Amino acid sequence: MTRFNAWNVFKNGFTGQKNWDRQWRDPEPKKEYDIIIIGGGLHGLATAYYLAKNHNKKNIAVLEKGWIGGGNAGRNTTIVRSNYMLPGNHEFYEHSLKLWENLSHDLNYNVMFSQRAHVSLYHSPGAKDGAARRYNIMRLHGTDAELWDLDTLKKNIPHLNYNDARFPIMGAAVQRRAGNARHDSAVWGYARAADSLGVDILQNCEVTGVKRSQNNIESLETSRGTLKAKKVGFAVAGHTSVLWQMAGLGNLPIESHKLQAFVTEAVKPLLDHVVVYGVGGAHFYISQSDKGSMVFGGDLDWYKSYAQRGNLPMVQDTAEAAMAIMPCLGRIRLLRHWAGVMDMSMDGSFFICKTPLSNLYLNAGWNYGGFKASPASGWYFADLIANEQPHKHVQNHNLERFEKGINIDERGAGPDPKLHG
Amino acid sequence: MNGVLVPIQNCTVDMIRIKCPYCGERDHSEFTYGGDASIKYPALDAPESEWTKAIFFRENIRGMQKETWHHTNGCRLWLEVERSTITHEIKSVKACHPQIEKITKNKS
């Protein structure tokens, strides 16, 4: 693989940039692997990369039923932040943010990570107190966090509705190191880096059956033949329950819901930050892409679904939220909207854990927030698979936490997956 | 899948229409989604593991599932709906409470 650097770009300039190698191979599946990761989204690809890089593992494959990044990895609104407060979560997301900060160098691929600040508006004194509590907890753990009063906010982001908003804007909780990255680049960067360490990325390879003994997975039936593996990791986001049941393992604390994203026509630079309008939760979030499009999203479609298409009431809802805080968007045209199938968990937190089967490992439950989590998710999942025990930051992110009463519920919304976000 | 998008048939993704047995067919935006209707709560003194299963664990069916919807902006009945989680097609709708079922039947 040719490295991306100034010299190689210059050299390839003489041949019209046409002589670059393939970014990753397209290998035929081997009959047997040491480790198979199912799911070629960011979590699966990052896991394979860190297995090879951090743990020196060889003979790894990532199985993807369609094309890599065709799932939620390529459908999200690309917000990266670490404003979590519960033990386990804040260490995990802070580690993830640190990995993002160096990811382009690490992967030798520009993931266009832009630390433009995540600005979460508040609209009442109570909400301000809540934000102050959360952001103080973050500071105590060494994560950057600050509160902006109205004047600071107006100076930084002049185009919000400061005049007659239904919920008057009073200020904002801000994490400056947060921001956006380019989702496809992250997918391709991880794929390319994993491939160069010998990982086989097998696309159009759908797992259709799991053959198991009492407490082991023996082989996987796939659309490209039967594959054997010593260890298997599930990283299939919204389809976790489907695979879990293929393996005969019953129910999970997960429901699949769909979430939409929206992209408008490109306009001149308008918004330099990620802005979140959250009366009562993650209601509306917006940023501007490098191409100039406004990229935004709202709530779930509210009912369980595996359809990757969004409904119209939510389009209206999201448009209303947009108009409430940025009326200047009133005449902008929406170009595209789509939905992804989200693995919403019962407490809004993820699972990186062992399973009832001795050679099966689970990575799931990412809710709205799995894009930012991708580097750390791959990091700790690889660690679990290689070392057979969870790192202390993810030791409670398992399936037993509910029975033990140690739910990790950032929002305090209770056991209803659609309420977490 | 082989990288080709399969066309979604019979798809009512944009707006689901629910036939409320009391009010007639309405947009789903009049309703509030409840959740999985197949859950049965165990006896009050059942072991904790059974309560954990009922409260936290879901089948999360990819296909036809029974679920509850509340006709919030209508008659305010809780309904049990059989709906596909792939195409959103609805197979049946009835009131959750069996007594209500009787009343609505008598009416029509």
Ligand SMILES: Cc1cc2nc3c(=O)[nH]c(=O)nc-3n(C[C@H](O)[C@H](O)[C@H](O)COP(=O)(O)OP(=O)(O)OC[C@H]3O[C@@H](n4cnc5c(N)ncnc54)[C@H](O)[C@@H]3O)c2cc1C
């Ligand atoms: C609209 C939207 C907006 C979002 N916004 C944000 C955001 O701003 N910030 C943030 O942090 N997160 C966000 N998320 C969440 C984030 O995108 C997901 O949590 C994350 O991408 C999930 O992990 P993944 O990338 O591994 O999943 P995916 O990309 O979905 O990967 C799973 C893969 O498994 C494959 N698969 C499924 N079944 C099989 C099978 N049987 N055999 C083989 N392969 C299979 C799928 O094809 C898929 O490619 C958003 C999600 C959506 C949908």
Ligand SMILES: [Zn+2]
């Ligand atoms: Zn009704």
